[in-house]
Amino acid sequence: MEKSGYLLKMVKTWKKTWKRRWFVLKDGELLYYKSPSDVIRKPQGQIEVNASSSITRGDGKQVLQIMTGKYVYYLKADSPNLLEEWLQVLQSVLRVKAASPLFTQPDIRPIMKGLLFK
Numbered sequence: 829m830e831k832s833g834y835l836l837k838m839v840k841t842w843k844k845t846w847k848r849r850w851f852v853l854k855d856g857e858l859l860y861y862k863s864p865s866d867v868i869r870k871p872q873g874q875i876e877v878n879a880s881s882s883i884t885r886g887d888g889k890q891v892l893q894i895m896t897g898k899y900v901y902y903l904k905a906d907s908p909n910l911l912e913e914w915l916q917v918l919q920s921v922l923r924v925k926a927a928s929p930l931f932t933q934p935d936i937r938p939i940m941k942g943l944l945f946k
Contacts, residue, residue: 830854831917832864833910835892838902846904853877856921858894875901879926883918885911894918 831853836846837860849860852867856878859871866872875894877883886893886902890911894901905911 831914833914834906835860835914836904838904851903853917853921856925858918875899877918877921877925879922881922883915883922885915892918 831851833851834848835851837849839845839847849862849872850864850866852859852861852871856876858875858877860873860875861867861869861871876896877894878896880897882893882895884893884895885891886904888904890905890908892903892905892911892914894903903914905914
């Protein structure tokens with residue numbers, strides 16, 4: 829599932845402020861850039877959405893909360909409809925990741941053992 833668009837991301841410096849960023853959801857990772865033209869460059873940051881993540885509606889209007897193992901991210905959409913779109917896409921990514929046993933334990937990789945005859 830893929831989606832892209834502008835969202836406001838809460839930045840905590842000495843005070844909490846919202847920064848407008850271009851978000852791209854691809855392969856279960858939410859990458860963000862300053863603008864769509866920066867997509868060809870290295871992202872400013874990324875939020876890994878995996879089976880242990882939690883995505884909920886935030887306290888404020890049009891706010892989305894993503895909790896990963898280490899951080900809590902707050903994202904704000906420009907409209908309630910955009911918020912719903914992002915919520916649905918992100919939650920469906922979570923469902924897919926939770927259904928796959930390989931994603932529940934990211935440190936475990938499939939191993940094939942056996943003899944090979946030529």
